[in-house]
Structure formats: C-alpha cells, structure tokens
Amino acid sequence: MIVIENLRKSFDNNQVLQGLNLTIRDGETLVIIGRSGCGKSILLKHIIGLMQPDEGKVLIDDVDIASLSRRELDQFRLKIGMVFQGAALFDSLTVEGNVGFSLYEHSDLPPEEIHRRVQEKLRMVGLQGVEDLMPSELSGGMKKRVSIARALCNDPRRILYDEPTTGLDPITADVVNNLIGQFREKLKVTSVVVTHDMISAYKIADRIAMLYQGRIIAVGEPEEIQHSKDPFVRQFILGLASGPITDGERKFFVENENGSNSLTSDSKE
Numbered sequence: 001m002i003v004i005e006n007l008r009k010s011f012d013n014n015q016v017l018q019g020l021n022l023t024i025r026d027g028e029t030l031v032i033i034g035r036s037g038c039g040k041s042i043l044l045k046h047i048i049g050l051m052q053p054d055e056g057k058v059l060i061d062d063v064d065i066a067s068l069s070r071r072e073l074d075q076f077r078l079k080i081g082m083v084f085q086g087a088a089l090f091d092s093l094t095v096e097g098n099v100g101f102s103l104y105e106h107s108d109l110p111p112e113e114i115h116r117r118v119q120e121k122l123r124m125v126g127l128q129g130v131e132d133l134m135p136s137e138l139s140g141g142m143k144k145r146v147s148i149a150r151a152l153c154n155d156p157r158r159i160l161y162d163e164p165t166t167g168l169d170p171i172t173a174d175v176v177n178n179l180i181g182q183f184r185e186k187l188k189v190t191s192v193v194v195t196h197d198m199i200s201a202y203k204i205a206d207r208i209a210m211l212y213q214g215r216i217i218a219v220g221e222p223e224e225i226q227h228s229k230d231p232f233v234r235q236f237i238l239g240l241a242s243g244p245i246t247d248g249e250r251k252f253f254v255e256n257e258n259g260s261n262s263l264t265s266d267s268k269e
Contacts, residue, residue: 001023001024001025001026001060001061002023002024002047002058002059002158002190002192003022003023003024003057003058003059003060004020004021004022004023004024004043004046004047004056004057004058004059005021005056005057005058005059006019006020006021006055006056006057007019007021007043007046007053007055007057007058008020008053008054008055008056008214009039009042009046009051009053009054010054015214016039016042016214017039017042017043017046017053017214017215018213018215019056019214020056020211020214020215020216021215021216022209022216022219024190024192025190025206026190027184027188027189027190028184028190028191028206028207029180029181029184029190029191029192029193029205029206029207030190030191030192030206030207030209031193031194031195031200031201031204031205031208031209032192032193032194032195032209032210032211033195033196033198033201033208033209033210033211033236033237034196034210034211034212034236035196035212035245036196038211038212038213038214039211040162040194040211041085041163041194043211044162046058047060047080047160047192048077048080048082049065049066049068049073049076053066060076060158063076074106078102078106078156079154079157079158080156080157080158080159080160081150081151081152081153081154081156081158081159081160082159082160082162083144083147083148083151083160083161083162083164084147084162085163086166086167087135087143087144087146088147089135089143089146089147089150090135091134091135091136093134093135094131094132094133095122095130095132095133095134095135095138095146096115096118096131096132098135098146098147098150099118099121099122099131099146099150099153100114100115100117100118100150100153101150101153102150102153102154103117103153103154115131117153118131118149118153119131121149121150121153122146122149124149124152125145125146125148125149125152125179126145126175126179127142127145127146127149130146140167140168140172141168141169141172141175141176144164144168144172144176145175145176145179148164148176148179152183152187156189157189157190158190158191158192159183159189159190159191160191160193160194161180161191161192161194161195163194163195163196163197164176164180164193164200165177165195165197165200166195166197173197173199173200174203176200177200177203177204180193181203181204184204184206191204193205198237201222201225202222202226205221205222206221207219207220207222208220208221208222208225210225210232210233210236212232212236212245217230217232217233218230218232218233225237231243231244232244232245
C-alpha cells in the first residue's frame with residue numbers, strides 16, 4: 001500500500017499540505033478531488049519523490065521514500081508511471097523516443113525489445129503506426145494517450161495521473177477514463193488520479209478523497225461522496241459559487257485586506 005502520514009509542505013509562508021493522512025490500497029483507483037491550487041499535484045510529487053516533505057512520511061511497501069538515496073530513488077521511480085498535466089512530451093523526440101524514454105535511459109534492453117514494448121503500449125492506448133510522428137503532429141487527445149503509453153512502458157505497479165482529462169473534449173475524456181478503468185481490470189495496477197472533473201471521478205474511482213486546506217476532509221466510495229452531507233464536499237461536487245469554501249475565502253481576504261487585490265464580501269469568482 002501507499003501510506004501517507006502527517007505530510008506537511010510549505011513554500012515560504014504558504015502552508016500547502018498541513019498534516020495530510022491518506023492510505024491508498026493496492027489495486028484500487030483512488031481519485032483525489034479539490035480546488036485548483038489546493039495541493040493535489042504537490043501531493044503526487046511527494047508520492048513519486050519529486051519533492052521532499054517538511055514533516056511526515058510517504059511509505060510505499062513500508063519504505064519511506066524520503067530515506068532513499070538518489071540512486072535508489074531513481075530505481076524506485078521506474079516502478080511508478082506518471083502522467084503529467086498537458087502530457088509533458090519531449091518536443092524534440094518522436095513518439096517512440098518519448099514512450100521508450102526511460103527504457104532507453106535506464107535499462108540494458110536491446111533497441112529491438114524496446115521498440116516491441118513501445119508498439120505494445122501504443123496498441124494498449126489505441127494508437128498504432130504513430131511511432132515516427134513528432135509531438136507537434138499529434139492532437140491533444142493523442143498526446144495524452146502517448147503520455148499514458150509512456151507511463152505504462154516499464155510495466156509499473158502504480159500509475160499517477162495529474163488531471164488526465166483537462167483540456168480534452170468530452171468524448172476524448174471518456175476514452176481516457178475507459179483506459180484507466182481497463183488498466184485496473186487487466187493490469188491490476190494501483191492508480192492515483194488527481195482531478196476536479198466530477199464526471200471522471202464518479203466513473204473511474206473505487207474511492208474518492210477530497211483535499212481541502214492541506215488535509216483530506218472526506219474519503220469514500222463514489223456514491224458516498226455523491227450523497228455526502230458535508231457542506232464543503234457538497235459545494236465542491238455540485239460546483240456551487242456560494243458555500244463554506246468560497247465564503248471562508250472571502251472572509252480571509254477581507255480580514256487580510258492588503259491593497260486593491262483583496263476580495264470583498266460581495267466579490268464574485
């Protein structure tokens with residue numbers, strides 16, 4: 001399992017994660033929801049070891065990843081796939097170079113075997129015959145699927161998705177949702193998906209966790225979250241402009257008024 005204990009992270013005076021606790025079970029798809037800028041992507045970067053916590057631990061298979069050496073961490077990351085926002089493909093590499101990047105860089109496999117694996121992973125995401133294309137020749141949906149193929153290329157046990165449907169039309173977004181579901185069923189991978197797309201969250205999640213003010217304030221199966229009585233959860237999942245989340249933000253900015261950028265009680269987002 002992935003166990004996150006009392007995780008804290010600040011940037012200057014901005015406390016992003018404030019004693020966050022969360023357990024992610026093997027084989028499940030856990031969706032983390034919350035407002036933009038609340039720390040969801042920061043949490044993913046701690047899970048994969050791209051950031052170090054100020055306090056607390058991220059335990060994966062009982063190993064505190066903050067205790068690993070640089071070399072050990074590099075090897076550890078090969079066991080986790082990461083799908084970044086906006087795909088994050090290398091513009092100067094072909095599709096094959098992007099999908100097989102970690103194998104070319106960190107394995108002793110012969111080029112023929114890497115090529116075979118690249119073709120296999122591209123087939124899994126519904127893309128064949130695109131190995132020689134450049135990222136500039138791909139649509140947004142194709143780029144996203146190439147990034148998913150790249151995440152699969154090392155046959156990871158766990159895949160992290162950072163806003164996988166952002167910027168996609170509803171049909172392409174549903175294709176991505178279906179892929180995430182297929183990987184859970186066929187590959188038995190553990191998936192952690194960060195999103196504020198509730199349509200996606202309800203479709204793909206085994207459980208949903210809501211991040212608010214640096215902590216997880218609710219965890220449950222999709223139906224439990226959908227029928228939650230918590231006013232903070234309800235405001236977010238229903239997309240309401242008025243409620244305790246925005247009311248609290250308005251009060252904060254009024255109390256800390258510091259010039260023309262401050263919000264007032266009748267401000268609208």
